[in-house]
Structures are given as structure tokens and as C-alpha cells.
Amino acid sequence: MTPRLYPLGIQTYSEIRERHLLYIDKTEYIYRMTHGNMKYVFLTRPRRFGKSLLASTLKCYFEGKKSLFEGLAIEKLETEWVQHPVLHFSLAGGKYMEKDALERYLDEMLKVEERKWGIENRIVDANNRLAHLIRTAYEKSGKKVVVIIDEYDAPLLDVVHEDLHLVQLRNTMRNFYSPLKDADPYLRFVFLTGITKFSQVSIFSELNNINNISMLPEYAGLCGITLDEIETQMQVDVEYLGKRLGKSYEETMEALRSNYDGYHFAWPSPDVFNPFSLLAALSNGNLDAYWFSTGTPTYLLEMMKKFNTQPSEIRLIEANKDEFDAPTENMTSLTPLLYQSGYLTIKNYNKDFDFYTLDIPNKEVRTGLTRALIPSYVSPNTIATTNTARRLAMCLVKDENMDEALRLLQDFLASVPYCNVKNHEGHYQQMLYVVFSLLTPYMVDVEVHTPHGRIDMMVMTHTRIFIIEFKLNRDAQTALHQINLKNYGKRFALSALPVTKVGVNFDSDKGNITDWVIE
Template sequence: MEIQQLKRCPVGIQTFSEIIENNYVYVDKTEYVYRLTHSDAKYFFLSRPRRFGKSLLTSTLRCYFEGRRDLFKGLAIDRLETEWAESPVLHFDMSLAKHVDKDTLESMLGFQLSQYEKIYGKSDGANKLNDRLTSLIIRVNELTGLKVVVLIDEYDAPLLDVMHEERDLPVLRNVMRNFYSPLKACDPYLRFVFLTGITKFSQLSIFSELNNISNISMDDPYAAICGITEKEMLEHLDGYIERLAEKLGLPHDEAVRKLKERYDGYHFTWPSPDIYNPFSLLNAFSKNKIDNYWFGSGTPTYLIEMLRKYDVTPQEIGQRETLASAFDAPTERLLNITPLLYQSGYITIKDKDEETGLYILDIPNAEIRTGLMESLLPNYLASRTEQGMTLVAKMYRAILRNNIDNALTLMQQFLLTVPYCDNTDYEGHYQQLFYVIFTLFGMYVDVEVRTPRGRVDIVMRAGGKLYVIEMKLNRSAADAISQIDLKDYPSRFALCGLPIAKVGINFDSGKRTITDWKIEQC
């Protein structure tokens, strides 16, 4: 079919005025802007993962408060707002201050202040950052006769990459605390304060002093304030789906299913509409190709460091149950990695048990699952990642062709590429490695699966088959098969509707690879 002429997708464009003025496609979020700016509170905080639309939302708020009504013509807020009262806006973008030391951070904050001081002037006695911000807010109010709007985007960006460091975190945190401290004292001069970020640093003055700040991150009315819901995708972006479906040679509904599987699945409260990752979705439409765009844009180093710090194995990242107070905890008081995984977008809310108040958290979608495993694989391969990834791809091909024997031969070669490391003389090390590799394939993989008579080491679904895998260390594949038979593991999966294969694998801790394996069809 003939595809209609489509607007350009605003990939990487975070400025609302640029999107509207240059006729990029825009998913209308202005009803949320109206709701936010007409609520009872004055101070707001919103946490969302990186590249999830926080900066665009902040830019939209700026245009709204500057009274640029022409930009909002035809959007939801155009029929809701009647006053369009202008306010002076101080907009600070902290994403510019990543990977910096104390002096550079102070210099960058000073530079952002100086841009407004050129417009409104600077008090002679204000030299420190907090004094300059206090003076600036008061001066703007006096010169304009209007209360001031303060927008701070990515407030925590300078701290994210040092959150695992005991030396640098307190130093940079003190700089940021001093910078933000005037917001409470300047309350009489402020109309609206909005901050975005990924994590919550409770020891910053924002959360320790602004006790009246409204954290809307998990509020039902703002569940879809960032990201793209399926309804919005079908309403605003259906032409792109048609174009992608034609490129892939798929029916429309099948293209939607593939997009949903790869990019959907986020929930920031419960119940909540399904929310797609906007960065990945728009990239997929722009490039007319489904790929791992969000993960490809960079995995934060702090995530890998924190996984090591909390000794989290790959299979432990998802499938978590916790109370809201636990997974939304401040960064400095983390007892486990759940809050960081949630706030960063690597796990999300999947359900809630109303009886206990427990939230069920898991990895959102296929992009995050495969991206995580790809990021973790170098921990096992060190400098040989490229060679290892090639073997992983060949294993995938073999399994898709139902040649598990060839796949295990490749696995044997793969393990020989893994450099020597400590703690490889236990079965769990190889179980973790199997989980990472098989998850990279995008296949269903689960570990320690309960049955009436015990736990199966690994269950994998691939190539139209279900594999029940038992692993042994320094024993034999025959012993592994015997345990499968003794415990009658396959009966647990008899109703799955797939052919079942039993796989027994033995690892040799001295050789650090598979020494033998046995495959039997049920």
C-alpha cells in the first residue's frame, strides 16, 4: 500500500520549540503540563530513566511559562488554558555537568548562572554559587515584578557516575547541595519549581530541606507524562508503523507485536498504561528498523559498578518483589540494588499484590534484557568480547536449527576464550554464564525452576523446543541426566505443548570448560 508522507521523527531533539517550529512529529503531552501547572503544589520532582523525555517535558514547561502560545496551537493545552500568564524562567540543564571534578562542576554551574546575570545583572556581594542563585532569583523578581519559575533538568547528572565512590560522591554532593539550597529560602519569590532526575539523593537540600516538594514520579495522574503509550503510538505514529510493516514484510498487527515486545512494558505506578521507550521507538521509526537503540546509546558505568558492589548475578536482576518504600529509596541509603535498577529503567513495575502491597518488578522488554546481558558479557570475556560474541551468534544459529549438540560444541570453544578468573570452581558461575549467553539470543531462559521434586538448573525455550538442562561440576553428563530422570523434571512441563529435550552437561573446573554432555529426547 502507498504510505502517506510522514513528518520527521525528532530523534535526539529535546527542545519543544524546535520540534514545533520545524514540523517534527510531536506526541502531545501538554494536557499533563496543564495539570501540573494548575495543581495545588509549587515544588515538583519527576524521576524517569535517561532518554525518556524529561528534557523535552522541561523545555515544554519553559515555553508554556514564557507565554509562547503560538507553539501550542492545536495541542491539548490550547483548549484548556485561558490565561497564559507569563513568568520569567531560570532553566538549568545539569546534563552538561557529567564526568566532572569539583572545580569543573563549580565552573559549569557558574557559567549557567552568568548567562542569566548578563540579562538581569549581578549583585556585587554574591560570589558563592548559592549566594549568586539567591541574588539572581530576588533580582529577577524585583526587576520584572513577577514570581520566578525555576526548572532544573537532570538535577543528579553530576553525581550518577560517582555514586559508587566513597571519595568523590561527598565532594560533588556538597557542591550540588550548596547550589540548590536557596530554593527553600527564596520561596516568596518563586511561582513554580520543577526538577527532573533519575535517582533520589536524599542528602541534597532538595529532599532534606524542601519537605513540601511533591514527588510525582509514582502518581497515577502522571503515569504517562513521559514515554509513549500504545494508544498514543497508534494515534500519532500509525503511519510509521505502516511504513515499518511494509519494510519488514509483515502485517500491521505483527509489526505492532514486534515493537511491543522490544520497546514496551514500562509502568511507573500500578495500574498504569503500557509505556514504550520513546527514544527507541522514535529511532525505530526514523531508521525504519527495529534495533536496540536505547541500550546502544550507552550503558551507564555506574550500573555495572553497582551490580558488582551488591554482588548481583545476571539472573537476579529481574523478578523482584518489594514494597514501594524500598524500591523508591534514596540513593545514599540503599540496602540493595532494587531502587537503582528501577529508577534507571532496567526493571519496572509489572504487577501489584493488593493484599500485601508488594510490587512485582521485572525487566521491561527484550531490548533491556538483551542489552543488559550484552553489557555483562565483557565481565566474563575481558578483552576477548568480540571473539566471544561471534561464537554466541553461531550458537544462536545452531539452536534455532535444533542442533543443540553443535551449540554445545561451540559453547565448549566459547568457554576456552574466557580468561582465567577467580571463583569459577562452583556450579553457579557456569549457570550465570549460560543465563547471560542464552538471554542474549532473545530466548526464554529461566534458572532454578521449581518442580514438585526439586529445582531444574536451567529451562530454555528455543527453536520450537523446551530444553530441561541440568549441570554438574567435575562429575559427568550421565550424572546430570540421571538427576533429571530421578526427579522427573520433564513432567513439570508436560503441558507446555512443545517437544522436550533433556540435556546433561558436565564442567571441568580445572579445564574451565565443558568436558562432556548428553542429550535425550523425552
């Protein structure tokens, strides 16, 4: 058995088809999207989820390149294959730019398209140039124009936490997009992709007929790779990976699901796998955090600071649609950005009371996000932190030795540089939450509700539950007394696992654990 060739990092549809690389057939979605009553279509998905490939596929389709679609669903659906002029703009390269640099970037993009249509006498302003370009393409071709704008929000994401800079760049982009409404008589189809949802007023102030398909169930599988697509189009690939891992097909699928599945962009929705990580795992023959290896966006960490979001808050959330599918610049919490960026996803929907349950999609996101938070919330020495977490896991899981685990933590915290934020229990709680969260697949939670109060931290392995109560500048016995007084252990009476109670005291002057009691 030989592996197929996977399109790792390739976002050009024609190259994938011409080189006979693996392509998961999304063309039925494309036909449905382009033959309904929608003319202006908007789609958000997390980074590395196939948005650019989808935009490239649409471009080839509207250019009438029928030969590139042989053997796919759309070959049987489409009968006309009309060639339209396509204006394809990608804003993906417009990151980390000041206003002047962004304007030069737009200028270069427009020049590329203008050269295709023989436009030499260029107008100065970007919006007027786009309007002229659309009209020229329409007049010279005799066909209505298709406009595809990929990663429309790329210039804005990295400054979303900077109010003044955001306003400047947002106005530049709004000016660029403004001709789309008046150009309506010349347009066949307009497609826009991005990661986040900026308000229509701020970006498309006059375009009031955009169809946002991001949360429509019929398009939930448009980007990413669904479980059904794996089982029907990729079984041989999973079998080959299983041979390399020494696992059966069923064991390999379970590992892939645990690491890369779990995304839902609507409800109901098929199970959606992260396509970048899945294909990388199949190609490399091992399971790794590929999505995070391409970098955690700076804007996420900056916005966590802006909204004072603690690591333990990035977990199970119940919210109405308007509370997470909301314009990014109008956020009152970090939830919309976490959802739209792919760090949280839909896990359930309560139809009776109209609310969604959101949670971290899978192991890759949980582990990768935790590691990304280490420098900001624990220590700049990420190697020491992950090594400590590994030793903690050995103590708690193999030996059930909490005493040795706390000694390891004490040694580790002694090496953490002094931090000014040491005057409240929550600082240490969040620090240890990040460390213990590295113990996946074992469960860690904070502020666990019970009938008589909230447990500071709970760690559950396959064989035992640890209830941990923190005190600051007091003593461990007081912490243990609170566990017993409020009968926290009763919360887990039906779990069938033995419970170990742990009282821990921190000294704010030393920035470390000073004593603990285990019962």
C-alpha cells in the same frame, strides 16, 4: 506516502514546533501539573525518555509563548498566559567531574542566568548566588519566578558506587539547591527531573514539601509515548514503517510493542514506549536497540559489582514500593537503581498484599543489557560471544541438536581468557546464562524451582524444553542422575513440549566443559 520529520535528539520544544517536527501532545499534563496545589514537583524517568523536552516545554509555557502551543490541548485550557521569569538549569553536562570542576560548571550556569538579569557584582558562593538571582528576577519582573532543574542527579550518578567521591559531590549539589526553601515567597513553580531518587535529606535537606509525581497514575504517561498516543497521533507513521519492513500495520505494531513497549511507571498505567527508540525506528525504517546504542551507563556495571548482583538476578522480582522506589544511596540491593534507570519496570500490582511485580520491559532492554554484560561475565570478545549464541540458536531451534550446541560451547570456552573465578558452579551458570540469554525470543532461566529442588538452567524454544544440570569437577552422569532422581521434568508436564535432559560437567582447571550426557 512520505515520512514525517522526527525530533531525533532534539530536546528544545521551540525548535520542534517552529520546524514542524512531530510533537506528541503532553500539554494537558502540563496544565494539570501547574494548576493544582503543587508548587515543588519532582519527576524521575530513565535516560532518553523525554525529561529534557518536558523541561523545555514547561519553560516555553511559563514564558507565555502562546503561539508555540497552537492546536494543542493547553490552548483551550489556558486563558491567561502570564509571562513569568524562568531560571532553567541543566545538569546534564556535569558528569565525570571532580568537586572543583563541578563548582566551575555551576559557576558558568549561574553566569548565563545572571547576565540575563544584569547582575554584575557576583557573590562567591553558588547557593547565595542562586538566592540573589531568584530575588533579582522577581524584583525586576514583578512576577514570581519559575525554577526548572533538569537532570538534577547527573553529577552524582557516575560516582554513586564511590562513597567518598559521592559525598563530596552530593554536598556541593545540596549547597546549590539549598536556597529553594527560603526563596518560597518569590517562587511560582519549581520543577526537578532526574533518573534516580536520592534521599531528600541528602539533597533537599530543608525542602520538605516536594511532590514526587514519579509513581502517580495520573502522570504515568507524562514522559514516553503511550500506546493510545501511537494509535491516535501516529498511525500514518506506523503504516509507513510497515511498508518499509514489508509488514502489515498489525504486524508492525506487534514488532514495535515487542521491542520498545512494556514500561509502566505506576499502577494502573498506560503502556509506555521508549520514545527515543520508537522515533529512531520510524525514522531509520528498521528495528534496532537504539536506546543501548547510546551507551550503557558505567554506574550500572559498577553497582552490579558492588552489590554482587548476578546477571540472572535482573529479571522477575516481587517487591514492596519502598524496596524499589527508594533513595539510591540507601540501597540494600540493586533493585532501586535497576527500576529507576529503566532496566526493570512495573508489570503488575497486588493490591491485597501491597506488592509490585517488576521485570525487564521488552526485547530491546533484555538483549541490550545482556550484550553489555558480555565483557564482564563471559569474554572481552563480544563478537565471538554473539556469534556463538547465534550458532547455538541454530542448533537448538532449527535442529534441536544439543550435542552440537555443547560442542560449540566447548570450542568457545576454550578461547575465553583465564579467569580466577572458576571454583564454583555459579560462575559457569552465570556465564552460560548470559550466552543463552542472547537467544531471544527463546526463554532462559536459572534456579528454576520444582517440588524437589531447583534446576540449574532451563532453555525453552518454540518446540522443546532443555533441562540442564551443572556439576563442577565431577561428571555429567552425576548431573543427569540428579535430574532424574528429583524428577525435574515433571515441572513442565503441562507445557505440551517435549523435554530433553542434559547433564554437564565443568573442569575448573581447564575452565571448560569436559563431558556431557543427553537424555
